[in-house]
Amino acid sequence: MANSSFNPETQTYNSPRPPIKLPTSFDLSLTSFIFQSTSSFPHQTALIDADSNETITFLQLQSLVSSLAYALRHRFHVAKHDVVLIVAPNSIHFPICFLAIVSIGAIATTANPSFTFNEISKQVKDCNPKLIITIPELYNKVNPFNVPLVFLSQSSTSPKCSYYSDIIKNYAEQALNSNNNVTQNDVAALMYSSGTTGTSKGVMLTHKNFIASTLNFTADQDRYMEGRNVCLCFLPMSHGFGTVLSLAQLRRGNVFFSMAKFGLEKVLGAIEKYKVTHMFVVPPVMIYIAKQGMMMKNKYDLWSLKQIISSAAPLSRDLIQTCSHILPHVEIFQGYGMTEACGKISLENPKEGSRLSGSTGTLMPLIQSKIVSVSTIKPLPPNQIGEIWIRGPTVTPGYFNNLEATKVGIDEEGWVHTGDLGYFDEQGQLFVVDRIKELIKCYGFQVAPAELEGLLLSHPDIDDAVVIPYPDVNVGEVPIAYVVRASNRTITEEDVKQFVANKVAHFKRLRTVTFVESVPRSVSGKILRRELIQKVRSKI
Structure with a gap:
């Protein structure tokens, strides 16, 4: 079946559904x-x-x-x-x-x-x-x-x-x-x-x-x-x-x-x-x-x-x-x-x-x-x-x-x-397979890792942090964090989770916190979030 929605000249996809007339007033x-x-x-x-x-x-x-x-x-x-x-x-x-x-x-x-x-x-x-x-x-x-x-x-x-x-x-x-x-x-x-x-x-x-x-x-x-x-x-x-x-x-x-x-x-x-x-x-x-x-x-x-x-x-x-x-x-x-x-x-x-x-x-x-x-x-x-x-x-x-x-x-x-x-596909069906953007979808809501990371970094006992999605069969994805403790600090996983829970809606709360020595970053300082996600999911 030919794809009636794809225009090879403009390289655009259009709707195969009948057109709709908008009010002109x-x-x-x-x-x-x-x-x-x-x-x-x-x-x-x-x-x-x-x-x-x-x-x-x-x-x-x-x-x-x-x-x-x-x-x-x-x-x-x-x-x-x-x-x-x-x-x-x-x-x-x-x-x-x-x-x-x-x-x-x-x-x-x-x-x-x-x-x-x-x-x-x-x-x-x-x-x-x-x-x-x-x-x-x-x-x-x-x-x-x-x-x-x-x-x-x-x-x-x-x-x-x-x-x-x-x-x-x-x-x-x-x-x-x-x-x-x-x-x-x-x-x-x-x-x-x-x-x-x-x-x-x-x-x-x-x-x-x-x-x-x-x-x-x-x-x-x-x-x-x-x-x-x-x-x-x-x-x-x-x-x-x-x-x-x-x-x-x-x-x-x-x-x-x-x-x-x-x-x-x-x-x-x-x-x-x-x-x-x-x-x-x-x-x-x-x-x-x-x-x-x-x-x-x-x-x-x-x-x-x-x-x-x-x-x-x-x-x-x-x-x-x-x-x-x-x-x-x-x-x-x-x-x-x-x-x-x-x-x-x-x-x-x-x-x-x-x-x-x-x-x-x-x-x-x-x-x-x-x-x-x-x-x-x-x-x-x-x-x-x-x-x-x-x-x-x-x-x-x-x-x-x-x-x-x-x-x-x-x-x-x-x-x-x-x-x-x-x-x-050839019939004009759209398949959404992944996200470039770093949003986490939990209960259908959007959770921005950058927001949670900013919150974590506001804690005096935390030096660095990264938040990534983790697959969850019930809600889609949940946010989990990898945290670098400040030197000589003894903050616990429960401390971190409670700190975040007090400041955000329920669907943004961290499900797990793992303490690490460093957060993976590029030479320019950008968090290598995708690498960490792949590493975590390879162990699931």
């Missing part, structure tokens, strides 16, 4: 775009909250977004280009806040609620938010920033701050003028990602990026004229994938079902009760299904479930086959994406092509790609491994306040150098 915000498409079914359910059982229709959603947007501008004096930080677990309030922020031309940024004060403070220092939206349980993490707070919920010990419920009640009859001078080229969000190199950076994503990505995300559902689907989301909406997932489902008129935290029995119960059709997961969830699914599946009616789509890290063919055996009526497949692409880059299509191939599928409709030789920097034809480059209307214009990182990661022609190694 320059002064179109993401919020306006989403509500344009949902105006024909105002009374249908838009959002369901698994934890509170609260439901919201599309008409109610639009009203809530408008009320909060009015309050942001007139009560909190949030102006265009101001940043508002959301630090909260999943709930149906999350997309309401996001859409309200971007509707007035302000910029939404999100942080994982499991982050420590130190991690959040780096982001706050970088983007200088004018307002923080959070929950009372996180008060101690965000209060020291001396930024006005809005709490999404109340508790018996809630401090005296502004509350989402009061704001909505007080501004229920208010509505902003629809003309907020927002254009497709305005930045809508800063999604912090470790990107292709180094520590966390703010990925600027425009209204156009999100509009294109929401259309891309559900392109196959539209293509095959599927009805209204029910999408279950327990992936953190604080992550770019979770945010785009919610927006894409709402744009299409699907039911978006929010769950704050994953639990297998809770998920299976929700599938049965709410007739969930689509579930987006990360590989650790697939491992849960593989290990416990057969025992539990007979307890629940799961026949509504049509698709399970995995992203964030590669799935093994064996794992997909095991899960397919447990849920034979469900299409299980995977995709590939990154924050810099505002979501998906490629996705398997279970209605076409081979199943259980181990590929990440074909390119999304609006994405172009090149495979570039790491040694010669020349584009490669099918079946040759190189760095994956991508380009398209979903791709970030750059990193916030970081011109140097932008120049390193995105070239003058708009190609993002992903740092991932892969290849396309």
